[in-house]
Amino acid sequence: MSPSSANNPHDYPVPTKLAPGIVHDYHNELTGDICDANGWEIDLNTLPPPISEKDPNDWALYCDQMQFETAEFLFKNAEMSAGNIDRLCDLWGGSLHTQEGGYAPLFADHKQLYKTIDSTPLGDVPWDSFKLKYSGDHPMSNIPPWMDQMYEFWFHPAHSLIVNMLANTEFDGKFDYVPY
Numbered sequence: 001m002s003p004s005s006a007n008n009p010h011d012y013p014v015p016t017k018l019a020p021g022i023v024h025d026y027h028n029e030l031t032g033d034i035c036d037a038n039g040w041e042i043d044l045n046t047l048p049p050p051i052s053e054k055d056p057n058d059w060a061l062y063c064d065q066m067q068f069e070t071a072e073f074l075f076k077n078a079e080m081s082a083g084n085i086d087r088l089c090d091l092w093g094g095s096l097h098t099q100e101g102g103y104a105p106l107f108a109d110h111k112q113l114y115k116t117i118d119s120t121p122l123g124d125v126p127w128d129s130f131k132l133k134y135s136g137d138h139p140m141s142n143i144p145p146w147m148d149q150m151y152e153f154w155f156h157p158a159h160s161l162i163v164n165m166l167a168n169t170e171f172d173g174k175f176d177y178v179p180y
Contacts (some may be wrong), residue, residue, distance in 0.1 A: 048172045051169065061119050062152030071117055082110035125160040129153060 016047045018024065062068040074080045080088070085107070092105035101147045107113040118127075165171060 027179055030179045032179070040100075048169075049051075051167070058163035060121065061116055063106070071113055072108050075111060075117055082114075084116060085113055125156045127154055128157055129155070 011053050034044065036042055057065075059065060059068050062071065074085055074088075086109045088106050089107055093108075096103045096105060107116070129152055131150050131152050134147045135149075138147055
């Protein structure tokens with residue numbers, strides 16, 4: 001019996017150098033074995049189903065690669081404020097204007113940028129939403145505004161996100177499928 005087998009009946013490798021106080025207690029039924037959608041084990045040598053390749057020039061909701069990279073830079077890398085995005089779009093638009101007509105900037109303002117980003121699908125996982133409103137007791141006077149407001153929450157369904165993560169070849173071999 002290997003050192004990892006004492007606490008791990010499936011003989012999955014357990015790191016030998018864990019920090020003091022850290023214990024991996026593996027579940028005896030949740031093995032992380034590779035299986036199909038119906039739970040039937042798949043041979044380790046079975047090739048995964050083919051992944052449909054996207055056209056490298058398909059920028060979905062963006063006009064082109066430049067517009068996508070601009071949105072990614074402003075929103076993700078620079079984390080630029082809405083006001084600064086608007087100012088940049090104004091300056092950019094002004095620099096492109098010529099007497100012959102000129103060109104428009106990639107985004108008119110922060111609203112167009114955010115709308116494009118928010119409409120961008122995450123793989124094939126759709127956005128979903130729900131609305132909540134407080135339904136408990138209200139004080140007799142000085143009612144806080146949040147008690148009467150409707151709030152909308154947007155999210156991607158967790159199950160679909162996990163399915164996409166597990167299907168993503170960039171994660172292959174990078175995480176342990178066995179819960180502990």
